[in-house]
Amino acid sequence: MKINRIGGIIAAASKKDAEPLLHIGTIPIIKRIVISFQQAGIFPIVVVTGTEEDEVRYQLSSYGVIFIPNEDCDQPELFDSVKIGLQYLLGKCERIVFTPVNVPMFTPDTLNRLLESKGDIAVPSCGNRGGHPIVLSDEIVPHIISYSGKDGLRGAVSSLADRRTFVPVNDQGIHMTVRDSSQLETHLANHNQALLHPTVQLSLQKESVFFNTRIKLLLYLILDTHSVRQACDRMALSYGKAWDMLNKLEAEAGYPIVERRHGGSRGGNTTLTPKGIQFLKTWLLLEDKVFRFTQNEFTLLFHDSGLFT
Template sequence: MAFGALIPAAGLSSRMGRFKPLLPLGGSTFLDQLLHTMRAAGVGPVVIVIGWHAEEIEAHLAGQPEVFLVHNPDYARTQMFDSIRQGLPLLQGRCSRFLVAPADVPLPLPDTLRRLLEHPAPFARPIYGGRRGHPAALDAHLIEPLLAAPPSLSLKTALARAGVLPADLPVEDEAVLLDTDTPEDYGLLLSYLARREHTARPLWPQLRLQLWGEQPLFDEEMVRFLELVEACGSMQHACKGMHISYTTAWRRIAAAERTLGFALLERESGGAQGGGSRLTEEGRTLLHRCSAMQRELQACCDRIFEKHFSDYTLPVQD
């Protein structure tokens, strides 16, 4: 039976500041690189669990053979294992063994994937330089116990509760460790790819938008925070996704509201469904304007950068 794969790509990319699965990489994107490598390793079908920026991924991957998309509607409130559980049913009966490959670890080698899939252990993971990395390879018979596990667990903990411990596979593939969470990580990933392919390292622009009143009023962090509140209906979940405290978030919201002269958020009291927060109509309109401006600025920035720096690279590293 075929080898399959599951790619969790529903997360918020909160520390990166840009949506990681579709970030440029080697002339394509993170997802494209990962899918290309999987095909080279003989992997298919591939299930991708989407959430944040779901419509962009759907449009980007339209027509891809043996790629199945599953939407996690509660992506802003849940952890990666919940997304994994939502994608597992589509692999049942379609493969004998499968990879769990996070979208932000996009450059493992095809040979690494093949060796993981051919490993005799029910649960295998790569190890490079004494450090454990991604992706993991699992036998298909583990799908049932994973679906029965609480979604609040991690994949490793859920497998341990089922009595399945990981087997480490030593590999000569540094990319299994290159988890891209921040702009700094992204820069390291680009440099690594240039070294691996013996090409010059690229430059890339990092655009930062900030709107002022009497003081800094709106920046990318504020826009992203309000987008998360809009998506999940909760300031607490938005704070968790942004890795900021509730007090810090309210302080920034209150300062912006004083300058703007209207409320950005309104809180809903508890009741049977619990409390939450949502954007006011004025807040939603302002957010949509800022988001549209961000997209247009990024597109302009990319065009201007291409005009002035398309032939400019950093030296090849040994």
């Protein structure tokens, strides 16, 4: 079921190559990428974990991302993580943004340009060289997943060259990896300026908040997994806390959001009620409208007036 337009994947599994907790500036590179994704309105964001998994989950537990482990993370194959993320998001989004964690310095503007482009595969290009992130349509994803030839993701994308679009961007960060440590530090000030954006945290409250970003992700994952326990594992949330949040939401909303099915041959499950699904979809639509309005007005009022460049 497609719940949102654009999902994202960050491959951070390889114990040999990935360095998700490497600090550039004051934050780890994986947080830097999540912030860039969120600034472009991407939801859900899937982090394929492996190396330093516990610390990655701890660092991002409040950022509203989904954690999916790559059990073979001792193997350095990036394409394995790509497929894990794509298999999870297949059928859930119209388009999917992918980047390896070790390419953290692309800008949100580059993301927006890619998402505005047409075609099944959008690749950013700077100085006649392609880079990351790339954007895939849901239609092309099965072809990427089924590819078994040489050169991993690069080979899969090259095999579909007739469905690939190169998008010119003025962003050297699409090429910079953690191996370019001196370049990353030199580029840091520019990238931090590019990250400047207004943050609007939508919530619902009466006497206290009863719906926010974390509960939104919890509902999304319950709809996907039909299990509160599995949902909690994927978002680094305690089981007891999850039920406290759900019970409070239902009490304040005044109608059932989740449906609990006990027993049976499969041991029972939990999913969203039809009204719960409607609630989640409507909330995501509201968020998208508020996000677009805020970005447009910020550009008009601050950038176009010269208060920020």
